[in-house]
Amino acid sequence: MIDQSLYLWVLILLAFIATDIWRVLGVLLANRITPESLFMKWINAVAYAMVCGVMMLVVVHPAGLVASSSMLARLPAFAVTIGLMLWRGNTLLAVSSGAFTFFCLDYFLAP
Template sequence: MVEPLHGWGLMLLAVLATFVWRFAGVLVAGRITEDGRLFAWIAAVAYAMVAALMARVVLMPRGDTAWETMWPRALALAVGFVLWRLAGKRLVIGLAGGVAAFAVLVALGY
């Protein structure tokens, strides 16, 4: 009887599956220009995914954030958006600022 894959076998399969997409990305990356339509589409999809996730976190929270009222989540989202705009649309700055604002509001008991 054949044993199911586990341990090192599963890890090897995961590495191979990840490597295939990384290798494909390396091959394609040299052909994508930063000013091209494909890059603009990829950026738009990335922003849309983050926006959808943030809307879901504010409107339909799960876990520990579900116990908090809506206004700290909405205020933290607004802070993140303002920081994103002020930082020249740098996504990491907006996300970090929003998360930090929410953490401060929760720590203060709001």
């Protein structure tokens, strides 16, 4: 099994490179863009859009642990969170209520 374990370490190294290459490129790029420019705003706008995209994928098409839950638990939980956020504007209340909704629905919907 030495080969298999060595292979995994190579993969970890590759994953490290695949991630930090973006970080290094980001630093190099950031030091060349004019701060208050439209291009900087565009980069920020794309970053927010991408992060929200990543997070909405967890809600709609999750991978990992959350994958074993039902959409009927995730979407109502998300709706409760948004609703409370708009109504009360309290992040902690909105997020914990959303998570609680998820917990209850997932519990009752579990096969």
